[in-house]
Amino acid sequence: MHKVLFICLGNICRSPLAEGIFNNLISNQNLQNNFLVDSCGTSGSYHEGEKPDPRSIKVAHDNNIKLNHLARQLTVKDLSDFDLLTVMDKENLLNVQNLLHKHNLSIHKTNLLLENTDLLNKEVPDPYYGDQKGFEKVYELIQIGCEKLLVDLTI
Numbered sequence: 001m002h003k004v005l006f007i008c009l010g011n012i013c014r015s016p017l018a019e020g021i022f023n024n025l026i027s028n029q030n031l032q033n034n035f036l037v038d039s040c041g042t043s044g045s046y047h048e049g050e051k052p053d054p055r056s057i058k059v060a061h062d063n064n065i066k067l068n069h070l071a072r073q074l075t076v077k078d079l080s081d082f083d084l085l086t087v088m089d090k091e092n093l094l095n096v097q098n099l100l101h102k103h104n105l106s107i108h109k110t111n112l113l114l115e116n117t118d119l120l121n122k123e124v125p126d127p128y129y130g131d132q133k134g135f136e137k138v139y140e141l142i143q144i145g146c147e148k149l150l151v152d153l154t155i
């Protein structure tokens with residue numbers, strides 16, 4: 001069983017999309033019993049309990065993916081409950097690494113979603129202050145990252 005937690009800042013734009021896309025990939029391959037998948041934000045306090053941003057819901061819907069997540073903040077318990085803490089950008093990676101370090105846990109359980117892809121820029125940019133086009137770009141990047149992550153976890 002792989003326990004994967006996708007992490008961004010607010011848990012309303014990028015990480016709920018990553019959760020939806022990854023869940024879609026594993027269910028297409030009938031692998032849902034081998035995975036526990038969730039998402040959260042390092043700064044959940046602004047958006048706690050909210051549905052994903054309408055622009056994330058739209059781009060997911062356009063790709064036949066339904067997002068069911070409600071925003072929540074990363075907890076200390078998550079650090080030990082999940083074996084992979086997959087983060088969207090370097091700012092949030094640093095936040096998670098600092099928290100792991102503070103609790104004497106291995107920082108090797110966290111990585112950037114795009115780390116092992118061929119993409120030059122390893123970050124999924126924050127789309128919040130942009131337009132729908134930005135969400136479409138983010139969707140493409142997350143799709144690439146999730147496909148690579150699933151290959152890496154199933155070989």
Ligand code: 4NP
Nearest residue numbers: 008009010011012013014128
């Ligand atoms: P996310 O995007 O981290 O991908 O969920 C953001 C959502 C909200 C804010 C920033 C980024 N905000 O500043 O409220």
